[in-house]
Amino acid sequence: MPDDLILVGLNHRSVDGLLREQLFLESEKRSQALRELRGLGVEQALLLSTCDRIEVVVAGQDTAVPDEAVLARIAAWIGVGQEELLPRAYCLRGTDALHHLFAVTAALDSQVLGEPYVLGQVKESHRLSESLGMCGPGLDKPLQAAFRVAKRVRSETSLAERPATLAASALRVARDLYGRLEGCSLLLIGSGEMGEVLASEFRAAGMEKILVAQRRPALARATAERLAGHYLDWTEWEASLETADVVLCANGNGHFLVDRRAGERLMKQRRRRPLLFLDTGVPRDIEPEVNAVEGAFVYDLHDLEQRARAGQQAREEAATQAWGILSEELESFQREVHPGGADTPVVAFRRHCEELREEVLADGRLDAEAATRLLLNRLLHEPSRTLREMASESPEEKAQLERFLERLFRIDTGKGKNDR
Structure with a gap:
């Protein structure tokens, strides 16, 4: 079944600036878009459109539809020429598409x-x-597996705690500055994921006045509705800086919304009344030097994470654990759709590594350093012996092995072509 899956899309990494803001489609446009896919002969499809991505997943026998045809429809939906999207889009098939969906x-x-x-x-x-009658077994089964991955990641790792931890850190900063938040106002500029997460936490903490400004009125309106706030015309956000207490920036289009000079003018207009900038834009929306302006306080995601208890190390550990869960579920899904088949070498290798890991963890007396050293020794013992045996057979085989290892592990041995 993974072979009967294609995924075509664009996201926050493949596009930037104003183009990223066009990825969001309103609900009625998403319905119409799916109907247009049906007009191409597609019977099973999912359309995901958010402020940071637009992706089409096509499943079943429908995968005979060309990637270019799907990309052409995406271009039409967001009002951009297909030639402009070609170098930015990704077209994934089979296991690659399933991995991305997970x-x-x-x-x-x-x-x-x-x-x-x-x-x-x-x-x-x-x-x-x-x-719309466009979800058969070919699409439903991968989606149910994807939901299972998400559930495991949320329940078995601390990754989901990171946004909440960052929000708690942001709330502490705001309360340190203003005390009670009930009488304060918040201005959200842009529509990035973390911006809305933080805004919703400020709403839950009692902040009643929330304004949303976004270049696209439909996106500003939808975000404001979710936050029980009000939306502004894009031309009004600068004037609103003078009365806001917290400015949440989630634009990330590569240009500073407020630089040092604008910050100086703004704080004079506010008579140096404090203003908290929470910059969640990637890249940043507020020039870091604004923090040097009297009365202005600028925190980006890194600053908030540094103040948070979890910290970057815990996030990285959780992410590693989450990717492991995804790999396990991907292999499990492939076995489900191809019952009775032998394990692939990759599946067998991962199972072997997991068995060695469990053996090491079974000795509860080892600290982290001793446990990881023991695990490395056990992982490398047999491969090292086999490689030495194979390398001794002929210089040519040794050279082939070296090239294979460099490619397999993406390592640079420092050897040039003339060194071999």
């Missing part, structure tokens, strides 16, 4: 790892496909 659903492909919204967005897209 990663997206588990918030491992998000701009903010572990963000809580994308799972709900995928489920909403699933329901839309079902309502």
